[in-house]
Amino acid sequence: MAIVIPHRPKYRGRLHYIYYLRGDTLCLRTRPTSVADPRTPAQIAQRLKMRLASHFLSGFKPFVEQGFAPAVKENFRRVGAYHCALSHLMRNALVAVDGGMVIDTSRVCLAEGRDNPMLSPKARLEGEGLRITWQGGLPRGCREVLVGLWNRDKGKAKCYNFYVQEIDGSILIKLPEDWKGNSLDIWLAPMGSGERGRYSSVHLQLEADVPGKQNGKQPKPFPGLSGRIQDLKLARKGKSNRCKPLNPRRVRAVDVYSGVRRL
16 A cells, blocks of 8 residues: 655656546556557557647747647646647648648638638738738737737748837738749737737738649648658657656655645
């Protein structure tokens, strides 16, 4: 018999014992000393989702860290803004296709909050830059506008911040030389102060003028937006995870009976 020591960790450690709730009962079990990796079809599909979503969202990290609010789960685990955005992307923007998955950029959300008042946004090339316009004014208390660009042809992302003083009814962005003539996905989100200062992002596209282009129902595969399950099946397995046993006479378990932990 072991002594259970209750504690309230800020983050869950990788201990020898795993604790979890089943109803109102706190359960403990030992972590397996050797973990096999069967790589079932469902597991491979989940890994492909994570690979696509994390690779795509890594270029928009400055955007989503402001656009999403951190959260605290029921098990007191703190989740940052980036991981909240990653979870939202995996649930809503991934589309299964034959042999793999693609990201539907029209479903991607880089900011979550109140309704965005920037209606009917449009984009056009203007000289060496990109001009973005919209209908309606910016919300009251807005201090800046976040802009995210995704180059479909190169599979690269860029983020911009424009303060209200720099905006005169539209936004002009100077594009890199090698981005001219490429297809772009664009996201806009105004930002204010406090929790109520977050607004959901709006999405628009700037298509490249390519003769003979066809528009299908499924999103067209582009670099960074598509992945094949076959690529993960051919990947080599990693080493088995081995955990060093700890003192079985003392077991630390999260305190789930004393109310919500103050942050």
